[in-house]
Amino acid sequence: MAAPRSNREFVEACIKSGDAVRIKQEVDWENEAGAIVRRACELAAPAPFMEKIKDYPGFSYFGAPLSTYRRMAISMGMDPASSLPEIGREYVKRTNGEVVPPVLVDRKDAPCKENILKGADVDLCRLPVPLVHDGDGGRYVGTWHAVVTKHPVRGDVNWGMYRQMMFDSRTMSGAVFPFSDLGKALNDYYLPRGESCPFATAIGLSPLAAMAACAPSPIPEPELTGMLAGEPVRLVKCETNDLEVPADAEIILEGEICPDYKVEEGPFGEYTGYRTSPRDFRVTFRVNCITYRNNATMTISNMGVPQDEGQLLRSFSLGLELEKLLKSQGIPVTGVYMHPRSTHHMMIVGVKPTYSGVAQQIGQLAFGSKLGPWFHMVMVVDDQTDIYNWDEVYHAFCTRCHPANGIHIYKNSPGTPLYPFATPHERKFSIGSKVVFDCLWPTDWDKINDVPTLVSFKHVYPQDIQDKVLANWTAYGYPPVK
Amino acid sequence: MNQWEVFVNDVKELAEDTELELTIRTLNPGIHKYTYKRVRAQVSADLKKHADQLQVRLGRGQLSQGRFSIKVLGEVQRMPAKYL
Numbered sequence: 001m002a003a004p005r006s007n008r009e010f011v012e013a014c015i016k017s018g019d020a021v022r023i024k025q026e027v028d029w030e031n032e033a034g035a036i037v038r039r040a041c042e043l044a045a046p047a048p049f050m051e052k053i054k055d056y057p058g059f060s061y062f063g064a065p066l067s068t069y070r071r072m073a074i075s076m077g078m079d080p081a082s083s084l085p086e087i088g089r090e091y092v093k094r095t096n097g098e099v100v101p102p103v104l105v106d107r108k109d110a111p112c113k114e115n116i117l118k119g120a121d122v123d124l125c126r127l128p129v130p131l132v133h134d135g136d137g138g139r140y141v142g143t144w145h146a147v148v149t150k151h152p153v154r155g156d157v158n159w160g161m162y163r164q165m166m167f168d169s170r171t172m173s174g175a176v177f178p179f180s181d182l183g184k185a186l187n188d189y190y191l192p193r194g195e196s197c198p199f200a201t202a203i204g205l206s207p208l209a210a211m212a213a214c215a216p217s218p219i220p221e222p223e224l225t226g227m228l229a230g231e232p233v234r235l236v237k238c239e240t241n242d243l244e245v246p247a248d249a250e251i252i253l254e255g256e257i258c259p260d261y262k263v264e265e266g267p268f269g270e271y272t273g274y275r276t277s278p279r280d281f282r283v284t285f286r287v288n289c290i291t292y293r294n295n296a297t298m299t300i301s302n303m304g305v306p307q308d309e310g311q312l313l314r315s316f317s318l319g320l321e322l323e324k325l326l327k328s329q330g331i332p333v334t335g336v337y338m339h340p341r342s343t344h345h346m347m348i349v350g351v352k353p354t355y356s357g358v359a360q361q362i363g364q365l366a367f368g369s370k371l372g373p374w375f376h377m378v379m380v381v382d383d384q385t386d387i388y389n390w391d392e393v394y395h396a397f398c399t400r401c402h403p404a405n406g407i408h409i410y411k412n413s414p415g416t417p418l419y420p421f422a423t424p425h426e427r428k429f430s431i432g433s434k435v436v437f438d439c440l441w442p443t444d445w446d447k448i449n450d451v452p453t454l455v456s457f458k459h460v461y462p463q464d465i466q467d468k469v470l471a472n473w474t475a476y477g478y479p480p481v482k
Numbered sequence: 483m484n485q486w487e488v489f490v491n492d493v494k495e496l497a498e499d500t501e502l503e504l505t506i507r508t509l510n511p512g513i514h515k516y517t518y519k520r521v522r523a524q525v526s527a528d529l530k531k532h533a534d535q536l537q538v539r540l541g542r543g544q545l546s547q548g549r550f551s552i553k554v555l556g557e558v559q560r561m562p563a564k565y566l
Binding site for chain 1: 489491507512514515516517518521525533539541542543544560561562563564565
């Protein structure tokens, strides 16, 4: 099964497998569509494809695109029943392979150019921008999308998923944190020069392009999309600037970021499950041109309590990129996992505990990396603990982590304003605190006399007894174990 | 009559019968609902004093019980001319 090359192919594949439903009755863009997506996320239900939107004939919504591992597997062209470790291994294999550069196509071959609005015709309200949560600071144009920019000196392309709120018919405001790629470019280059920064927002991407925009990989997103898909992503030139955007996207917004002019943004329901960050003056995006496909589909991610793609996909890619980082430094890790329910705040690391201090070394590398601001807990367990099994991890944490010696706290590190526990001062200045939970037996303990023996079926009984009990399990009168 | 909404951290920010500069969004039905403008305005807790109505939300989106009438005196253009 090939990976879907567009959002449309993805919707069809999900409907075919039972992982999306067609909603034919009219849905209101004001709260109702958001509420459907939110409930689908909380129930891990099929993704809603809403075909009829109040006030917006001809447009549709696709919500919760990647909020289950089944849909993530479909997006990669895999069997929907693939396990998380299988999907993870495939992600690592593809992203460690040959770089697949994008191809540039003519505008006549780009569906996103089927409708073009310029000048006085530019009005974001002509698009079915949803009010995702009641009480949000505005209607959010960008919840599952890519903001495309190019570094003015280095020339490298960045696709980032920076949320964007419709402020008025031509203006959006968005949360761009100072430690992000775009935040650095704005503060280092554009703001001192008083120059505007060209941007394009692509909505309704192929799922792998969205995955790339969300992934904290050092590989440029167009190339990463190609590597994940196994074929080049098709790009096309923008109408009003030199940027290139996915030709098969549903909607493209072109314009300029105004680095010296900010307008109000938020509050907004976030991936942590709260509205945490205050309404504030944030980055302003001025829209000069809108292009879109016939019968365009707007994608909606509804962030809130687990689980939605904000937690699931970010946990997935952040964990795997951290695993690559640790392995590149020679750390004997056996796996890295971020449980989506931790809202990608806790990194669980399996390691062969061959030397002392390895847990702190892992924490320092992870927190010190570019990815560090996005999480604040690292829990290190040994290679006998199944990092995907929360029962085992939790047991290790509660029994092996010494309350005085095994918890290591780092203050005044980079954080995000979205941390619900952060003080108002910390939120304002993106200040974080970090903690490592060392759940390893100390290497200087005598392995025979000091290290406790794990008392479990698979650890304390001889293999022949285990085999006998397993073979006779149903004969004892128990139902079969799946 | 127009319906408007404003976000404030504290309802006390809405001093009555003085000229205020506010960022308000329209609640009038239609495709432009929830778009913002910056205005000079006067507000009053007397709901009959001005023709338009103003609803208030607090910092994290909570709907306030406080209701006001509002008179929009004019629009304020904050955006630098180079971006217009």
